[in-house]
Amino acid sequence: MQNFFKVVGWASFALATLVKLMLAAIVVEVVADVVLRNLNYRPIAWGVSATEYGLLYAAFLPMPWLVRIKGHVFVEFLRRALPAGGRVVLEKLVYALCIGLCLYLTYFAFASALEALNTGAYETKTFDMPxxxxxxxxxxxxxxxxxxWLRYLVGHDSLYNVDPLEREGL
Known part of the structure; x- marks a missing residue:
């Protein structure tokens, strides 16, 4: 099981790294677009659409890495108010709820992707995007x-083993 979670972690890291490269490309495209406009040249026709799609990818692909490194926002006032046993139960419930929500949204996104693939649907902007x-x-x-989230649920780590103030450097 540990090796499985290592592979998942590697995939999460690889996607987050890919998004860093995509964001760098978006910055280059936006700068090039602005420079071209200021020099009275035509802007890059596909630039806005590519940036929009890039930002969509940037929103979702690094998400697993943020879960792994505990880099997302969470509130723990209720957890801190509970005794130690209650904290563990609440933790497991949070993990299970997050797994359920992620799988629910995965199902609909994957079903929509399959439907689009089967119908050959395209989004048409400055270029056609399947x-x-x-x-x-x-x-x-x-x-x-x-x-x-499953990694947390089965006990390989805890979302709460780092003090949020310590994580923020406060």
Missing amino acids: KWLIFLPIAIGFFLSALE
Whole structure:
């Protein structure tokens, strides 16, 4: 099981790294677009659409890595008010709820991707984007996030083993 979670962690890290490269490309495209406009040249025709799709990918693909590194926002005032036994129960409930929500959203994103693939649907902007490529990062992000939450649920780590103030450097 430990090796399985290592592979999931590697995949999560790889997707987060890919998104860093995509964000760098978006920055380059936006700067190039602005420079071209200021020099009275035509802007890059596909730039806005590519940026929109890039931001969609940037929202969902690094999500599992953020779960793994505990880099998302969470509130723990209720957990701190509970005794130690209650904290453990609440933790497990939170993990199970997160897994359930991620799998639920994975199902709908994957079903939408399959439907788009079967129908050959495209989103038409400055270039045609197959709709399944729009739903795919959503499905991948939520599915891998569910696996990262599962890692917490089965006890390989705890979301709460780092003090939030310490994590923020306060």
